[in-house]
Structure formats: structure tokens, C-alpha cells
Amino acid sequence: MSRRLCVWDHPSFGAHDPGPGHPERGARHDAARRALSGLDVDWLIAPRGDGDLAATVHDRRFVDDVLASEGRSVAFDPDTHTSPDTVDAALRAIGAAAAAADLLDRGVPSFVLARPPGHHATRDRAMGFCVFNHAAVAAERLARAGHRVVVFDPDAHHGNGTQDIFWERGDVLYASMHRFPFYPGTGAASERGAGPGLGATCNAPLRAGAGDAAYQAAFERIILPAVRAFAPDRVVISAGFDALDGDPLGGMALTAPALAAMVRAFAERWPTMAVLEGGYDLSRITEGVAATAAALMAAPRADPEA
Numbered sequence: 448m449s450r451r452l453c454v455w456d457h458p459s460f461g462a463h464d465p466g467p468g469h470p471e472r473g474a475r476h477d478a479a480r481r482a483l484s485g486l487d488v489d490w491l492i493a494p495r496g497d498g499d500l501a502a503t504v505h506d507r508r509f510v511d512d513v514l515a516s517e518g519r520s521v522a523f524d525p526d527t528h529t530s531p532d533t534v535d536a537a538l539r540a541i542g543a544a545a546a547a548a549d550l551l552d553r554g555v556p557s558f559v560l561a562r563p564p565g566h567h568a569t570r571d572r573a574m575g576f577c578v579f580n581h582a583a584v585a586a587e588r589l590a591r592a593g594h595r596v597v598v599f600d601p602d603a604h605h606g607n608g609t610q611d612i613f614w615e616r617g618d619v620l621y622a623s624m625h626r627f628p629f630y631p632g633t634g635a636a637s638e639r640g641a642g643p644g645l646g647a648t649c650n651a652p653l654r655a656g657a658g659d660a661a662y663q664a665a666f667e668r669i670i671l672p673a674v675r676a677f678a679p680d681r682v683v684i685s686a687g688f689d690a691l692d693g694d695p696l697g698g699m700a701l702t703a704p705a706l707a708a709m710v711r712a713f714a715e716r717w718p719t720m721a722v723l724e725g726g727y728d729l730s731r732i733t734e735g736v737a738a739t740a741a742a743l744m745a746a747p748r749a750d751p752e753a
């Protein structure tokens with residue numbers, strides 16, 4: 448049994464340029480598109496979100512600073528540079544994430560092929576190649592529609608931004624598997640949320656070089672029990688591919704089939720969407736996007752009311 452996948456895309460996702468020699472480069476977008484070009488998916492144009500949409504998860508002042516930089520090149524931190532197209536790309540990333548969330552509300556899965564990535568963007572700060580947090584926008588949208596949402600983040604880096612945004616929230620579970628200690632420094636197992644969000648942050652730190660067996664063990668022992676206890680009804684995958692073997696930044700040894708098996712574990716139980724995060728080896732991005740898309744499509748349709 449299979450279901451159709453909506454793919455959200457826009458030329459600005461390729462045009463965003465953080466500068467010569469930067470690993471988060473436009474060719475990543477081509478590599479992701481290539482993965483889906485032969486598949487029977489519905490291609491949709493990523494709509495441009497606005498400051499109000501960004502402000503559902505970010506502070507207004509930070510949002511206004513980003514919007515004021517449109518058409519220029521600025522540096523938000525030493526790693527996070529923009530080009531004249533970046534604000535349009537970041538607004539389309541959140542616009543597509545919100546549109547995909549609206550489809551997921553009805554049980555329809557999507558993959559958002561966005562650049563720049565988003566999971567390091569905190570409530571009030573762009574960092575780590577990320578400007579606006581598109582996974583957080585999708586999760587917030589679903590939570591406001593009354594859903595209990597898991598954000599599963601298998602990117603090699605901890606998604607400190609997503610954790611920050613939902614730290615005190617009991618209706619969004621942030622669940623991450625990542626290299627630790629590593630950039631950005633957060634993601635210890637002891638970080639579990641606070642207030643009404645206590646227990647709704649689940650971190651599975653892994654040693655450098657971790658491969659399929661270590662990932663599978665941590666997924667079964669740490670991630671799945673937390674997810675089952677949380678009892679979600681919608682899932683957003685922060686789909687980073689820098690944990691795949693051979694990535695120049697990640698330093699992990701996960702394979703695409705093992706990553707896809709984790710995505711499938713979500714998609715076969717709950718309606719699931721994905722947004723692109725990191726991944727810096729072009730052939731691994733193509734492999735990872737193809738495997739993730741197949742997992743989203745091959746899963747039996749979950750009952751949207753379940």
C-alpha cells in the first residue's frame with residue numbers, strides 16, 4: 448500500500464548563497480531534487496510566508512531584523528551568512544512548512560526541500576546556517592490545530608533551536624538523535640524540558656562514529672518509548688542527512704536504509720511530514736532524500752483521527 452507524497456519546492460531554495468566555499472551550498476538543493484525526480488510525487492510551489500508566520504515561533508524583534516535584511520548580504524553569526532535571496536528562501540521555507548502542516552492535518556504527507564536549514568534557529572537568533580525554524584513552524588501550526596506533535600530530528604547536530612522553542616511546551620515532543628559532545632553544545636540526555644514541557648524533550652546523544660547498530664539501539668531504547676508515552680497524532684521529521692556515512696561535517700556512520708527505517712517507524716503509525724535540514728555530501732543527500740521519501744510514501748495510511 449502506498450500514498451502520494453507532496454513535495455514543496457521553489458528556485459529560491461537553490462539561490463540562497465551563504466558564500467564561496469560554504470558547505471551549505473546551492474548544489475545541495477539539486478541533490479535533493481534529483482532524489483525525487485523519477486518518482487510519482489506531486490510537486491508544489493512553496494508559498495512565501497510572512498513575518499506573522501515567523502512570529503508564531505520567533506520573537507518579533509528578531510523576525511523584523513531578518514526581514515529588514517532582504518535583498519542584502521549579512522552575517523548573523525560566523526557560520527550564518529545571507530545573500531539577497533535568503534530572506535525569500537527562509538520565508539518560503541516556513542510558508543511551505545505551514546502549508547505542508549495544513550495538509551498533514553488531513554493526513555497527507557509532504558517533503559519540504561528547503562534551504563537554508565532551520566533547526567539551529569532559536570526563538571530569537573539565527574545561527575548554524577539556519578535563519579527561520581521551518582520544522583518548528585510546522586509543529587506549532589499542527590499544535591494550534593489541536594494535535595500532539597513529535598518533531599523527530601536525526602540530523603548529526605542537535606537541534607538546539609527547536610528544543611529552545613518548545614522547551615516549556617507539553618504538546619510538542621522534541622526527540623533528537625545526534626553526535627555529542629558536538630556543535631552546538633546542547634543535547635545532553637539530562638535536557639528534558641521544563642514546566643509543562645518537562646519530559647517533552649528527549650535527547651539521545653551518540654558517540655562520534657556511531658553506525659546503524661548504535662542508532663537502532665538508541666531509537667528502540669530511548670526515542671520510541673518516549674514517543675509512545677507522549678501519544679502523538681502527527682510527526683514532523685527534521686530531515687538532516689549529515690549523520691550518513693561519509694558526510695564531511697557529521698562524522699557518523701548511519702546508512703540511508705537505517706535512517707529510512709526510523710522514518711518508517713513513525714510514518715506507518717502516524718501522519719508524517721519531513722523538512723530538509725543538514726547534509727553536506729551530495730550523493731548522500733540524494734540517497735537520504737530518496738530513502739526518506741520512500742518511507743513516507745510506502746507506509747500504510749494512518750487514520751487521521753487516530
Ligand SMILES: [Zn+2]
Pocket residue numbers: 602603604687689725726
Ligand atoms: Zn547538521
